[in-house]
Amino acid sequence: MRVYRCSFCxxxxxxxxxxxxxxxxxxxxxxxxxRCFVNATKYGRDPRDLAWVRKARKAQKAK
Numbered sequence: 191m192r193v194y195r196c197s198f199c200x201x202x203x204x205x206x207x208x209x210x211x212x213x214x215x216x217x218x219x220x221x222x223x224x225r226c227f228v229n230a231t232k233y234g235r236d237p238r239d240l241a242w243v244r245k246a247r248k249a250q251k252a253k
Contacts, residue, residue, distance in 0.1 A: 198226035199243045 191205040197219040209221045211231065221227040229235045237243040 194220045196222040198230045
């Protein structure tokens, strides 16, 4: 079984969990929670701007 990464926050997604979203162009996005799904699709937010996202903490550490 493969463990995927969340397309928004980068958290691991175990088999049988999360949301798989397929865009009209065939791109597959996987999200660990509804929170990540809504922030990415409905609000169009950049994960690096949110403090709770792993990518943001990583970007801040690099500065």
